[in-house]
Amino acid sequence: MLRRSLEDLVDQYGTLNPYVIERSQLLDKCIVQYMKSFPGEEKRERLETIVRLHQGIESLDKYGMSSNPLVLAVSRELDRLLIEFIRG
Structure with a gap:
């Protein structure tokens, strides 16, 4: 449900919007x-x-750097790793 909500927010506001970043986190x-x-x-x-x-x-976000391209790249990598992990 959260994933669908995040996708809707991305469609509506784009990936750099603070609400999108917050929902992603x-x-x-x-x-x-x-x-x-999981064991x-x-x-x-x-x-x-x-x-x-x-x-x-999260540390970078505390300093207002959530829209930094490097932070976004790491966030995308995190999403990729999470999906890979879940799929096994």
Whole structure:
């Protein structure tokens, strides 16, 4: 449901809109919480990488850098890793 909402916001406002970025971060947090329930060393390592990326994005966002091209690139990479992780 959050993913569909995010897609609607992107269609309406574009990827640089603060509401879109906020919704994307909320979705990331929900996915990370869900993924923490999966056992296994390989999955745990992948999850740790994803969590570090997410924390980095949150840190940059606190300084008003959420529209920075580098931050957006890392956010897209995080989305890619999350999708890859979920698909297994």
